Amino acid sequence: MKPLKTVSNHSTNLILISSLTLGLFSSTSFANAPHPGKELHDSVNCMKCHAAKPYDPQKTTSYPKLVKTVAFCNSNLNTGLFEDEVEQIADYLNDTYYHHPKE
Numbered sequence: 001m002k003p004l005k006t007v008s009n010h011s012t013n014l015i016l017i018s019s020l021t022l023g024l025f026s027s028t029s030f031a032n033a034p035h036p037g038k039e040l041h042d043s044v045n046c047m048k049c050h051a052a053k054p055y056d057p058q059k060t061t062s063y064p065k066l067v068k069t070v071a072f073c074n075s076n077l078n079t080g081l082f083e084d085e086v087e088q089i090a091d092y093l094n095d096t097y098y099h100h101p102k103e
């Protein structure tokens with residue numbers, strides 16, 4: 001009877017481990033997924049300047065203006081972002097700092 005007990009303990013552990021892993025996956029890969037624009041924003045180093053110049057909704061007063069300003073900084077910097085990447089960054093900044101309506 002002794003070996004049987006070991007086997008059942010083992011499978012209980014396996015079930016525990018796999019439900020733990022599942023739990024980890026579901027919380028990190030979906031609920032807390034970062035905005036794709038955040039990764040772009042961080043990778044082209046906008047914070048090099050904007051850590052000292054915080055994004056200000058009083059200054060950029062609408063979503064279309066925000067897209068234009070991001071495009072302006074992008075071309076100044078020669079980061080070579082595509083138009084849809086500029087929009088993803090604008091969307092991320094809008095979600096995080098500006099909260100302007102999109103229409």
Ligand code: HEC
Pocket residue numbers: 041044045046047048049050053054055056057059060066069070073074077079089093
């Ligand atoms: C070389 C420094 C520099 C870098 C790097 C830079 N910017 Fe700017 N950005 C500026 C300056 C200067 C302004 C002018 C307005 C100001 O004085 O705040 C500005 C203005 C802006 C504004 C409007 C500011 C506001 O308060 O609403 C946005 C949005 C913006 N930049 C986005 C970006 C993004 C996105 C990136 C990365 C692709 C970026 N910037 C990289 C210098 C920079």
